[in-house]
Amino acid sequence: MTTMLYCFTGTGNCLVVARNIAAGLGDARVVRLCAQTSPDASGCDAIGFVAPVYHQGLPGMVATFIESVQLDADAYVFAVATYGDDNPGVFFDNVADALRTHGVALDACFGVPMPHNVHAMRAAERDRRLAAEPARSQQIADAVAARERPHLAANRLIAPLLKWTWRLANGEVADKGFTVDDGCIGCDICAYVCPADNIAMVDGRPQWALSGGCQECLACLQWCPRDAIHYDRKHVGRYHHPQVKVHDVFVRPRVAAVHAR
Numbered sequence: 001m002t003t004m005l006y007c008f009t010g011t012g013n014c015l016v017v018a019r020n021i022a023a024g025l026g027d028a029r030v031v032r033l034c035a036q037t038s039p040d041a042s043g044c045d046a047i048g049f050v051a052p053v054y055h056q057g058l059p060g061m062v063a064t065f066i067e068s069v070q071l072d073a074d075a076y077v078f079a080v081a082t083y084g085d086d087n088p089g090v091f092f093d094n095v096a097d098a099l100r101t102h103g104v105a106l107d108a109c110f111g112v113p114m115p116h117n118v119h120a121m122r123a124a125e126r127d128r129r130l131a132a133e134p135a136r137s138q139q140i141a142d143a144v145a146a147r148e149r150p151h152l153a154a155n156r157l158i159a160p161l162l163k164w165t166w167r168l169a170n171g172e173v174a175d176k177g178f179t180v181d182d183g184c185i186g187c188d189i190c191a192y193v194c195p196a197d198n199i200a201m202v203d204g205r206p207q208w209a210l211s212g213g214c215q216e217c218l219a220c221l222q223w224c225p226r227d228a229i230h231y232d233r234k235h236v237g238r239y240h241h242p243q244v245k246v247h248d249v250f251v252r253p254r255v256a257a258v259h260a261r
């Protein structure tokens, strides 16, 4: 194995992109990035980070992981942002800053427009993005195989402001707004999909703030089979990637009976 692909995902977009890049490369391993992920990529020729854009930047857990990851100094390091709006903001600046803490440069940046998992998108635009993704992921695999070094610079004028708002957003307690209604059947799925280990089941109902590390990824809300979870901080349209099944995003194994959705 020469390429390690660390993938952070809430609703499956990044998982599909990471899997398709891995298939295009042929020698890659996809590892889900969550609270339990071991940060050891030593011995890999290439290391990629695939993650969604949050608040115009990188999810906080991914930044912390990159700061701690062990990698060889001569490894080729790339980052792939998926995003629901039009551009990745300061996502790549955040990756480069995190790598710089241990003296490593970001070699290549790639963006993939995907359906937005917060705001419901027009069906035509959502379908256009889903249809375009496999070719884009293959293009990225080819560029990684050729060790190309494309860079996607954020708008230099507004980058300092975006970094500031990104820092503010990451400092907030994100799980304050979650509630659960009487439709809940106590299936535990929300707890099993949480990358931050932030949900405890108490009397058959989810309780947030277990780890205090909520990433606002919306996996708990979007994968609930009863649509019983709500978020009062913003209106959230229901979405997960159509090719991804709930067991694909479990952070640990679970019995087969509750897998189908």
Ligand SMILES: Cc1cc2nc3c(=O)[nH]c(=O)nc-3n(C[C@H](O)[C@H](O)[C@H](O)COP(=O)(O)O)c2cc1C
Pocket: 008, 009, 010, 011, 012, 013, 014, 015, 051, 052, 053, 054, 055, 056, 057, 082, 083, 084, 085, 086, 087, 088, 089, 114, 115, 116, 117, 118, 215, 216, 217, 218, 241
């Ligand atoms: C908390 C949160 C913040 C987001 N902020 C942005 C953003 O600033 N810009 C953007 O283009 N998309 C934003 N999105 C949309 C996601 O980046 C996009 O839908 C992504 O593909 C989701 O990936 P996933 O399915 O792997 O979780 C945000 C999503 C969430 C949940």
Ligand code: SF4
Pocket: 180, 183, 184, 185, 186, 187, 188, 189, 190, 191, 204, 205, 206, 223, 224, 225, 226, 227, 228, 229
């Ligand atoms: S996923 Fe939904 S139904 Fe299942 S325990 Fe969580 S809130 Fe309840």
Ligand code: SF4
Pocket: 010, 175, 190, 193, 194, 195, 196, 197, 198, 199, 208, 213, 214, 215, 216, 217, 218, 219, 220, 221
């Ligand atoms: S509590 Fe929900 S939104 Fe927060 S990290 Fe876990 S799954 Fe994501």
